[in-house]
Amino acid sequence: ExxxxxxxxxxxxxxxxxxxxxxxxxxxxxxxxxxxxxxxxxxxxxxxxxxxxxxxxxxxxxxxxxxxxxxxxxxxxxxxxxxxxxxxxxxxxxxxxPPERAAPLMDRALTAIYRVLQRFTGRTAEPR
CATH class of the missing domain: 2.30.30 (SH3 type barrels.)
Structure with missing residues (x-):
């Protein structure tokens, strides 16, 4: 023991x-x-x-x-x-x-929205 x-x-x-x-x-x-x-x-x-x-x-x-x-x-x-x-x-x-799936759902959703907005405004997404 x-x-x-x-x-x-x-x-x-x-x-x-x-x-x-x-x-x-x-x-x-x-x-x-x-x-x-x-x-x-x-x-x-x-x-x-x-x-x-x-x-x-x-x-x-x-x-x-x-x-x-x-x-x-x-x-x-x-x-x-x-x-x-x-x-x-x-x-x-x-x-x-996998690390990309380990992030909470809200974080992944906000990151995806951020990337879409960057493409929409003509800015390139920063590599993460």
Whole structure:
């Protein structure tokens, strides 16, 4: 029983259920290596049956190799061990949302309107 385990509560069970790194397929091991360089603030989409949910990577522990995800309001929603996250990505249950789709809908709409207005006035849109 560790202090981290006590803090995580029910999430500690999830960490114990994660597959060991040696049991991961070659593809999942590659994904695990790539996940090590993912930046905080990156959005992920998790699929659970017919529903999908977008969560933002908020924190990574280099000691325990756990990733913490928050929702749009900043509430902690999930903590996933690296090996579990890599396995879910391999199975198509989790994926990284491309940056252009990660922005909130209103921001994307306002950017599109801004570009249309720039074209309408003859100005060129600044590359983003």
């Amino acid at each position: 560790s202090p981290l385990g006590a803090m995580l509560g029910e999430d500690a069970d999830l960490a114990r259920q994660a597959p060991p790194r040696t049991r991961l397929s070659a593809r999942a091991q590659t994904l695990a290596k790539e996940l090590a360089s993912v930046e905080f603030g990156t959005w992920f989409e998790f699929v659970n049956g017919e529903q999908s949910r977008r969560l933002k990577l908020s924190w990574f522990s280099p000691t325990t190799h756990n990733y913490m995800f928050v929702d749009n309001s900043g509430q902690r929603v999930a903590i996933k061990p690296l090996t579990l996250l890599a396995s879910e990505m391999e199975q198509g249950l989790a994926r990284i949302v």
